[in-house]
Amino acid sequence: MLDLKFIRENIEAVRQMLTDRHIEADLDRLVELDTRWRENLTYTQSLKAHQNKVSQEIAQLKREKLDATETITEMRELSQKIKELTAEANSTKAEVDAILLTIPNMPEVSTPVGVGEEDNLEIKTWGELPSFGFELKPHWEIAEGLDIVDFQRGAKVAGSNFVLFKGLGARLERALIQFMLDLHTTEHGYTEISPPFLANRPTMTGTGQLPKFEADMYRCDRDEENPDSDLFLIPTAEVPVTNLFANEILSADELPIYYTAYTPCFRREAGAYGKDTRGLQRIHQFDKVEMVKFTTPETSYAEHESLLENAESVLQALGLAYRVVQHCTVELGFSAAKCYDIEVWSPAGQRFLEVSSCSNFEAFQARRANIRFRPELGAKPEFIHTLNASGTALPRVVIAFLETYQNPDGTVRVPAVLQPYMGGLTQIG
RNA sequence: GGUGGGAUGGCUGAGUGGACGAAAGCGGCGGUCUUGAAAACCGUUAUGGCGUAAGCCAUCGUGGGUUCGAAUCCUACUCCCACCGCCA
Numbered sequence: 001m002l003d004l005k006f007i008r009e010n011i012e013a014v015r016q017m018l019t020d021r022h023i024e025a026d027l028d029r030l031v032e033l034d035t036r037w038r039e040n041l042t043y044t045q046s047l048k049a050h051q052n053k054v055s056q057e058i059a060q061l062k063r064e065k066l067d068a069t070e071t072i073t074e075m076r077e078l079s080q081k082i083k084e085l086t087a088e089a090n091s092t093k094a095e096v097d098a099i100l101l102t103i104p105n106m107p108e109v110s111t112p113v114g115v116g117e118e119d120n121l122e123i124k125t126w127g128e129l130p131s132f133g134f135e136l137k138p139h140w141e142i143a144e145g146l147d148i149v150d151f152q153r154g155a156k157v158a159g160s161n162f163v164l165f166k167g168l169g170a171r172l173e174r175a176l177i178q179f180m181l182d183l184h185t186t187e188h189g190y191t192e193i194s195p196p197f198l199a200n201r202p203t204m205t206g207t208g209q210l211p212k213f214e215a216d217m218y219r220c221d222r223d224e225e226n227p228d229s230d231l232f233l234i235p236t237a238e239v240p241v242t243n244l245f246a247n248e249i250l251s252a253d254e255l256p257i258y259y260t261a262y263t264p265c266f267r268r269e270a271g272a273y274g275k276d277t278r279g280l281q282r283i284h285q286f287d288k289v290e291m292v293k294f295t296t297p298e299t300s301y302a303e304h305e306s307l308l309e310n311a312e313s314v315l316q317a318l319g320l321a322y323r324v325v326q327h328c329t330v331e332l333g334f335s336a337a338k339c340y341d342i343e344v345w346s347p348a349g350q351r352f353l354e355v356s357s358c359s360n361f362e363a364f365q366a367r368r369a370n371i372r373f374r375p376e377l378g379a380k381p382e383f384i385h386t387l388n389a390s391g392t393a394l395p396r397v398v399i400a401f402l403e404t405y406q407n408p409d410g411t412v413r414v415p416a417v418l419q420p421y422m423g424g425l426t427q428i429g
Numbered sequence: 430g431g432u433g434g435g436a437u438g439g440c441u442g443a444g445u446g447g448a449c450g451a452a453a454g455c456g457g458c459g460g461u462c463u464u465g466a467a468a469a470c471c472g473u474u475a476u477g478g479c480g481u482a483a484g485c486c487a488u489c490g491u492g493g494g495u496u497c498g499a500a501u502c503c504u505a506c507u508c509c510c511a512c513c514g515c516c517a
Contacts, residue, residue, distance in 0.1 A: 042479060045486045052486090055498045059447035068497080075497035226506065228491090249439095249476090377458065378474080 001100050001368050004034065017106050020113050020329040030099045037092040044085040051078055101211055105364040107329055108301075108338035114328025121328070123340065126312065127321030130347055134408040138348040139399040140279035143169065145410045146429045149280070161269070161283045163395075168428050172401075173287055175421035176394055177262045180289040180314055184391055188310045190260035190291060195240035197263055198231045203243040206369030208335035208361075209235060218266050233266035237290035238388045245294065246369040249381045255373060256303060257294040260391065262287065280395040281353065287394040293387040296373065297363065300385035301338075304360040308340050311356045311389040317417045320400045321345040323352055337362045342392070344400040353396040358389035 007014050011031065018025055054075055061068040112121050143149035148169025154162045165173050184190040198220070204210040209217060209232075218233040234240055241261050250257075265288050276282055291310060295303045308324065315322045327339040336359040343352035363383035366372070372381035405413040411429035414422050 038479065041486085045479065048487090049485055051497075055447070058497060062447070072497045079497060229507075381476080 001364065002103055002106065003363075003367065004096070004100065007031075007100075007103070008034065014103070014106070017104070017329075020107070021104055021332065022115070022330050023104055025103045026099055027103075030096060030103075033092055033096045033099070037089060037096055040085060040089045040092065044082060044089055047078065047082050047085070051075065051082060054078075098211075101205065101368075104332075104334045105337050105361065107332055107336075108360070108362075110326070111332060111338060112326070112328040115330055116328075117331060119328035120325040120331055120341070123324040123326055125321070125323040126316065127319070127345070129321050129345055130404055132347065136348040136403065137406060137410065138279065139346070139402040142402045142406055142410060142412060143279070146412065148172065148428065151279070158284070161277060162285060163280060163283055168422075168425070171422060172398065172428070173394060175418055176397065177287060177289060179317075179418060179421050180391055181260060181262055183314060183317065184260040184289070184291060184310060187313070188258070188291075190258040190310075193237075193241055193244075193259045193261040195234075195237060195244075195261055195263065197234055197240075197266075199234050199239050199243070201228045201230045201232075203239060203246070203369075204232050206243045206246055207239050207365050208333075208368065209239060212334065216268050218268060234263060235267050236265050236288065236390075237261040237263040238292060241290065241292045242365055242371075242386050242388065243369050245371045245384075248371060250294070250371070250373040250384065252296065252373055252375050255294060255296050255384065256299065259292045259294075260289060261292070262289045264288075265393075280399050283395060289391050289394075291389050291391045294371070295385045295387065296375070297382070297385050300360050300362060300387060303385075304338065304358070304387055307387055307389045308342075308358045311342055311358055311391045314392050315342065315344055315355070315397075318397070318401065319415050319417075320397070320404055322355075333357065333359060335359075335361050335364050337364065342390075344392075344396060346396075346399055346403055348403045349399075353399060355392040355396045355400075356390035359387060361386045361388075 002014070007027075007030070011027065015027055018027070054071060058068045058071055058075075061071070112119055114120070137145070140149070140151065144151070146168070148165065148167055150164045150166050154164035157164065181192055185192050201210060204217070217235060219230060220233070221229070221231040223229050240263075241259050244259075264285055266285050269282055269284060280286075291307060293303050293307055312322070312324070322342055322344045325341050325343065327333075327336070327341065332339055336357075339357055339359040341354050342356040342358065344355045345351075346353050362385050365386045366383040371384050371386070373384045374381050402412055405415065407413065407427075409429075411427050414426050414428060419426060
């Protein structure tokens, strides 16, 4: 979330940001409640100061074995009043916080103002778009032909848009996961994490999925009495990994911290039906290797660039053509200040598919999850910056892989870098 | 799932209604001493909020309650530890 003080002092900039992002939030009410809360608080605290003082006097009287009955009777009324005012302040503050949680991050200055995907900024392209001397098959035909993905039975077991990898398809998933993890841990200095695949409500709130996007998550283990203990299937490893340090103060010399994690990702994709859903493009459960960085504010933008390179290197190693675009204001994720998408080329689809979002959240998530660091000994703690990038999501890489390396007979070549992970296999089928 | 024990500052740990934001020790930082270091000694060492400021307020796992006053009493919950049961 944004700093309440920042909003107070930059109300028009925040209003403009909401306009640029096409998001509504009740800023006026926020300001009004904030003012009311602070007035109440100041007054209540002065009453408490008085109460504390008189309590000391009562303690003194008791110690001297003197009668304090009269003072105590007087204080009874004050105590009651403080209780009422405090309750009022708490409920006002709760409302302030609730609104605060619905306000997205401020985009970084280089973010183009735009109204749709077409306003994203193309930063670079990598690799030649491959050309073929035969008629290309789309990935789902290749996969079914090789019997490595079973769409029907995936749907039978869990519902539409759940898929089942089989034989060398399952092996390919495992190979890609391991290849990516090895790349990031041995070449890029990341420490591997294997986190829980479920996260509770405070954790989901820390990274910004809640409260606004609850409908996009699979929720289980609902408990009306203790909403905080509700569990959600994670939509990305970003959620558990970023929250590892929630409510902690790190020391400056621990930073930057680089973590990478493989997890399955679960997304209801609510409202996304009918849009690019064929084959592996948009499924409710998919595998992903994620990278998460914790940095100081000074270095986060340099770290953002190297994070992007780390993610790109996966596609480069696999020899898959891609481009990088920078999100415009309406495309930018709720918590992000700046975001690059890496989009891999689908030769049969003749389009680019998003396989990685590479974001700098600045202090937005750190403030929500209360992750701080001490710049130097004795200094006041500050919020760290968090960043993450997929490195990468698997299904769409599999799409590009199957289509890019397909042969006329429906078999698929395995690039050299992946062969050791495929038991030395040079070709599928 | 059952029974019992526990949760206090960076760590260990004392504290069962008023002098407690909290003893003591360890660790950290600064200093004295020393050519330098160690030892010893002295000092210092939580976080957040409100306020221009002085300052005030809050926080002893979390929420609620009792009380003029709660780390301390009551209550619900969460987590940790031990043992039993079940289980990959």
